[in-house]
Amino acid sequence: MTGAEERIAGGRTGLLRLLSDERVQGWAWQLVLAIAIVAAVTFFAHNAAENLSRRGGSFGLGFLWQIAGFDIPFKLFDYGPTNLYGRALLVAFANTILISILAIAGATFLGFLLGVMRLSTNWLVRNLAFSITELIRNTPQLLQIIFWYVAVMQTLPSPRQSLKAGEAIFLNIRGVYMPAVVWADWAVPASAGLLATLVAGAALWRVRTRFAGPARATIAPIGPALAVAGAFAFFASGTIAGLDYPELQGFNFRGGLRITPELVALWLGLSIYSAVFIGEIVRGAVEGISWGQTEAARSLGLSRAQTLRLVIIPQALRIIIPPMTSQYLNIIKSSSLGAAVAYPELFQIFGGTVLNQSGRAIEVMGILMAIFLVINLATSALMNWYNRHVAIKER
Amino acid sequence: MTSTLTWLRVNLFSSWTNGLLTVLVLGLFWLVIPPLLDWAIFNATLNAATKAQCAADGACWAFIKQRFALFFYGRYPAAERWRVDLSAVLLVVFLVPAMMDGVRHRWVAVVALVGVYPIIAALLMAGGVFGLPWVDTEYWGGLMLNTVLSFVAIAGSLPLGIVLALGRRSRLPLVRYACIGFIELWRGVPLLTVLFMAMVMMPLFLPGGVTVDKLVRALIALTLFTAAYMAEVIRGGLQGVPRGQEEAARSLGLGYWRTQGLVVLPQAIRLVVPGIVNTVVDLYKDTTLVTIVGLFDLLGVVNQSLKDSAWLGMAKEGYAFAAALFFVICWGMSLYSRKVERRLARATAR
Numbered sequence: 001m002t003g004a005e006e007r008i009a010g011g012r013t014g015l016l017r018l019l020s021d022e023r024v025q026g027w028a029w030q031l032v033l034a035i036a037i038v039a040a041v042t043f044f045a046h047n048a049a050e051n052l053s054r055r056g057g058s059f060g061l062g063f064l065w066q067i068a069g070f071d072i073p074f075k076l077f078d079y080g081p082t083n084l085y086g087r088a089l090l091v092a093f094a095n096t097i098l099i100s101i102l103a104i105a106g107a108t109f110l111g112f113l114l115g116v117m118r119l120s121t122n123w124l125v126r127n128l129a130f131s132i133t134e135l136i137r138n139t140p141q142l143l144q145i146i147f148w149y150v151a152v153m154q155t156l157p158s159p160r161q162s163l164k165a166g167e168a169i170f171l172n173i174r175g176v177y178m179p180a181v182v183w184a185d186w187a188v189p190a191s192a193g194l195l196a197t198l199v200a201g202a203a204l205w206r207v208r209t210r211f212a213g214p215a216r217a218t219i220a221p222i223g224p225a226l227a228v229a230g231a232f233a234f235f236a237s238g239t240i241a242g243l244d245y246p247e248l249q250g251f252n253f254r255g256g257l258r259i260t261p262e263l264v265a266l267w268l269g270l271s272i273y274s275a276v277f278i279g280e281i282v283r284g285a286v287e288g289i290s291w292g293q294t295e296a297a298r299s300l301g302l303s304r305a306q307t308l309r310l311v312i313i314p315q316a317l318r319i320i321i322p323p324m325t326s327q328y329l330n331i332i333k334s335s336s337l338g339a340a341v342a343y344p345e346l347f348q349i350f351g352g353t354v355l356n357q358s359g360r361a362i363e364v365m366g367i368l369m370a371i372f373l374v375i376n377l378a379t380s381a382l383m384n385w386y387n388r389h390v391a392i393k394e395r
Numbered sequence: 396m397t398s399t400l401t402w403l404r405v406n407l408f409s410s411w412t413n414g415l416l417t418v419l420v421l422g423l424f425w426l427v428i429p430p431l432l433d434w435a436i437f438n439a440t441l442n443a444a445t446k447a448q449c450a451a452d453g454a455c456w457a458f459i460k461q462r463f464a465l466f467f468y469g470r471y472p473a474a475e476r477w478r479v480d481l482s483a484v485l486l487v488v489f490l491v492p493a494m495m496d497g498v499r500h501r502w503v504a505v506v507a508l509v510g511v512y513p514i515i516a517a518l519l520m521a522g523g524v525f526g527l528p529w530v531d532t533e534y535w536g537g538l539m540l541n542t543v544l545s546f547v548a549i550a551g552s553l554p555l556g557i558v559l560a561l562g563r564r565s566r567l568p569l570v571r572y573a574c575i576g577f578i579e580l581w582r583g584v585p586l587l588t589v590l591f592m593a594m595v596m597m598p599l600f601l602p603g604g605v606t607v608d609k610l611v612r613a614l615i616a617l618t619l620f621t622a623a624y625m626a627e628v629i630r631g632g633l634q635g636v637p638r639g640q641e642e643a644a645r646s647l648g649l650g651y652w653r654t655q656g657l658v659v660l661p662q663a664i665r666l667v668v669p670g671i672v673n674t675v676v677d678l679y680k681d682t683t684l685v686t687i688v689g690l691f692d693l694l695g696v697v698n699q700s701l702k703d704s705a706w707l708g709m710a711k712e713g714y715a716f717a718a719a720l721f722f723v724i725c726w727g728m729s730l731y732s733r734k735v736e737r738r739l740a741r742a743t744a745r
Contacts, residue, residue, distance in 0.1 A: 123406035
């Protein structure tokens, strides 16, 4: 240590100087934090173990292999009261994924519609979208979901007085009935084949630009031809055997596809609430792209539609994706509000029925939180990947 | 006259498609608004003792009128309701100086609002001291409960959020990862699971025999959950403060805490006041979730009232009234947030 540094340090003794060193302080803080975390975890774990042993309970995921004994009113695949808790978890998980995908699709569509309406040059359209946005985003989402369920779906007429569109779609207190697709026995391999030809066709279409001259001219039509042939084979072979129309028999409908009122109410509540936030994101993104971009594109001779497609949207997309990701994550998390209208998703089945039946609070809540965390992390990873894909490649 | 016509031409009929849109929207209004007004105003019944006396094709506001106090106070004893009213008045008294511009020592007002007011209000509403009878939290409900829940959660999550935000930017790896883990855990799970955890699991993790009031459990859950979101808002503000500010403070010989507390945080928080208010709005709306775990906030009280056999089928009236109350409060807060945002934009533009 030079003389100057010694003077700056002042006549402090060794220990004091050590304590005033920032690196030492840093280690001290981290040590304190580590001790606090370990102490808290030990304290809670000890209490939990003691409480469990007092109640004669145990800890473990073995209960997932026990008979569940309850039915789930809405399921995407086979399930009955004699099935295991583990299968109930799968059914509930599928229901959560289903409502999330439906709500994300609905919210994205409605949100872009609202965003475009807010950008309209028409005063009436612009302000209609603005009023809807303000009304929806300043009232609680749970209230909206319960409103759609109790005040709308449950006040619909009985099946005999159904509201109908043609003789195909019926709306009544038991839900929405619509024609169901009747698949042939070979539907699964046929769908896989169709998907394969479409993917191969698209891939061929993309690689055509790598060739030049006559080779390109030969390769270019193969892709579309493959896709068309695949689609033709799919439909001509009768993979879709027909449509099963719902029919009123006695007091209820038979046949067709029934969408439960719970699903409809939750879907409306999730989609409409998120749509107004997505609308704001879209509007902000388009307004955020400078007017100069539009002017430059127009002066280069691009048409209005080309300007939008080639200049505005690619740039807006980049601004949109990060906030859009958090909206999608919000939809997935909010799907747990289905518990309020008895839509059998993860929270309603596991946090409600299974928790009450098995009394395994820690395991059930742990499973629930872990699943939501994994879904959320996976979704954000996917959206980050897509974001990198559309980001400007700056060199 | 000509100016009106010009306005109409520019804003509503600038092109054929625009004119068509205008006509379509007007048609939609024609379909929706008259029946809505008929239901809500012209055919509505204001005074009725039972549902039967209400007009069949109009709203039955008599139902709301009869339960008005219930919607605001829940089951809080009628003779003691003045204490809730007084707390509400005091809230305004404490809130106004904290929200106004140009008040000297505004931070004193904010600290009083977040630190002093909750104690006064808690003593006033719960009682048990100064001769005020004790009112157990199980009698708290209605809009009052939403307000209590969001106020306490905000007052608790602001300091916690600041600590978490600072921790997430810390150089110390353990501190940083602990804060990231805490924030991302709460942000990754639905509020409903957090509330449920507080209700069902918290007793399991406490020493045997220790019980915590249901309302307090909900408050802890809401506070921790909101703190994670608050931390991210404040982190945004911290990132908006130029690095030179911190370096200048350090070179003046200020330590970590004084650099953050006296130089960085005051600037950061000013930047994110709109974000904080938006978090408050979100929280206020989300307090309705306590309905699902068995507390009777406004939504819970409305749900319960709809089950009254004398007043069946009042769902539209009940939810419309609740929505209107929430709308007025949340919209007021968003207006304030937008005002601050505009002022910030002007200040940074200079």
